[in-house]
Amino acid sequence: MIAADALPGEAGAYALIFRLAAPVTLPIATLNNPTLGAGTYVYAGSAFGPGGIRARVSRHLRAKKKAHWHIDHLSARAICIDVQTYPGGRECALVENMLAAGADVPVPGFGSSDCRGCQAHLVRLAAGNQNGNIADGIERATKQGKSDGCR
Ligand SMILES: [Zn+2]
16 A cells, blocks of 8 residues: 655656556557556656645545546556655656666557657556566656656
């Protein structure tokens, strides 16, 4: 169980890490109802509204909610095993670094409708990186204060 209350109230980026033991099909018609195979997935998002990262991630982790974003369909069907937060960071930098570390994009367009730079904001970690410890370069990248994409 992730303690959302302990998350930062500042604006910034976050990564939700999901592990799927078995394939799951998501009822997202606009993405052709994609099926995700077993593996570890990371959704990169950002929160700039009131309550910052804490408010947004609390919503993501709440079991009962009306599906509004693509990620809501995944979070309703998969267990979130970890949350990492990057106050002041950008979700696009997280995606970029995970891809550079060998992750791939299982569903083009997932979570990135508003982003011109990324193929998706959901990646599947490489087979050798399944322990929920997401790519080493991530924190470095967000601290560089990249501001391209997504805004
Ligand atoms: Zn992006």
